[in-house]
Amino acid sequence: MFFQFFIFRQMNQTFAVNSFRDILKANENMENDTITNIESGPQNLEKEKIFKRCGEEREKELSEILTTEASEAIDLVPFVGDGKKIFESVLGTTSDGKELNGKERIIQAAVSVSSIVFFFTPPGTVMTARNLAVLAGKSPVLIGKIAEDLREKGHDRSAEIFARTKSFMERYAETVKETEKDVTASFLEGFENLKKSVSEAFEDEGAGDK
Amino acid sequence: MNEEKLAKIIETLIAEGEDREELSYWLEIYPFLKEEKQTWLFKHLTEELSRIQSAKKLS
Numbered sequence: 001m002f003f004q005f006f007i008f009r010q011m012n013q014t015f016a017v018n019s020f021r022d023i024l025k026a027n028e029n030m031e032n033d034t035i036t037n038i039e040s041g042p043q044n045l046e047k048e049k050i051f052k053r054c055g056e057e058r059e060k061e062l063s064e065i066l067t068t069e070a071s072e073a074i075d076l077v078p079f080v081g082d083g084k085k086i087f088e089s090v091l092g093t094t095s096d097g098k099e100l101n102g103k104e105r106i107i108q109a110a111v112s113v114s115s116i117v118f119f120f121t122p123p124g125t126v127m128t129a130r131n132l133a134v135l136a137g138k139s140p141v142l143i144g145k146i147a148e149d150l151r152e153k154g155h156d157r158s159a160e161i162f163a164r165t166k167s168f169m170e171r172y173a174e175t176v177k178e179t180e181k182d183v184t185a186s187f188l189e190g191f192e193n194l195k196k197s198v199s200e201a202f203e204d205e206g207a208g209d210k
Numbered sequence: 211m212n213e214e215k216l217a218k219i220i221e222t223l224i225a226e227g228e229d230r231e232e233l234s235y236w237l238e239i240y241p242f243l244k245e246e247k248q249t250w251l252f253k254h255l256t257e258e259l260s261r262i263q264s265a266k267k268l269s
Contacts, residue, residue, distance in 0.1 A: 046265040046268075047226065047227060047262055047265060050258060050261050050262055050265065051227065051228055051229075051258075055229070055232070058236070061247075061250065061251075061254075065243065065247055101229055101232075102228065102229025102231065102232025103229055103231040103232050105232065106232055106235050157242045157244075158242070160239075160242040161239050161242045161243070164235070164238050164239050164242075165235075165239070168235050168238075172231075
């Protein structure tokens with residue numbers, strides 16, 4: 001009798017959970033992970049929020065650390081105004097809006113910094129990265145080259161940060177490859193928008209002169 | 211700044227569900243960061259841990 005009752009209760013619970021999922025899906029068209037979050041309770045939801053917020057903060061900080069340390073080795077074009085805005089817009093999520101995990105954030109920050117070197121370094125300074133056709137597969141090399149340059153200039157502490165970042169990137173080559181594609185696309189899109197807005201501004205000025 | 215203490219905070223955060231790979235990277239570069247950034251990281255992770263613990267108490 002007790003066993004029958006137990007089976008009945010289990011079935012009921014399973015049915016209740018399934019119905020709950022169905023109702024949520026049907027009525028609110030919610031994604032699976034949202035439903036999972038609801039089921040995992042407020043504590044986990046709050047934890048996830050904290051992880052996300054802190055992870056984003058660390059990514060920004062790491063980008064700042066890497067660009068500041070890199071500028072001791074290389075002649076970076078002053079990174080202000082629109083360039084900085086493009087850079088900041090690249091951080092945090094992918095171009096299709098996917099949320100990143102912690103490891104991916106480290107890689108995104110490192111790839112973004114190599115993109116700055118790639119796109120913003122005057123030719124003839126640290127590396128002739130501009131000669132490279134694309135960034136694909138080159139970001140760990142660029143990070144490694146910054147480490148070498150820093151070491152040559154006697155900045156051993158900064159060099160170590162870049163050397164370890166390079167090792168981290170090499171451990172996750174696949175993620176780096178994906179991130180390179182995404183970051184390059186975002187940078188190029190940012191440049192295109194910038195070019196467009198500059199030429200529009202010139203056109204407006206020209207129209208004003210007539 | 212005490213590296214061992216930071217390692218303990220990081221281990222606790224990982225046990226709470228934080229990203230092991232990311233936090234191990236931070237621990238690896240920690241000794242080479244400028245002092246102000248070391249202080250920032252220490253404070254930042256301590257605050258994260260205390261926020262998580264507060265969230266646990268509230269639920």
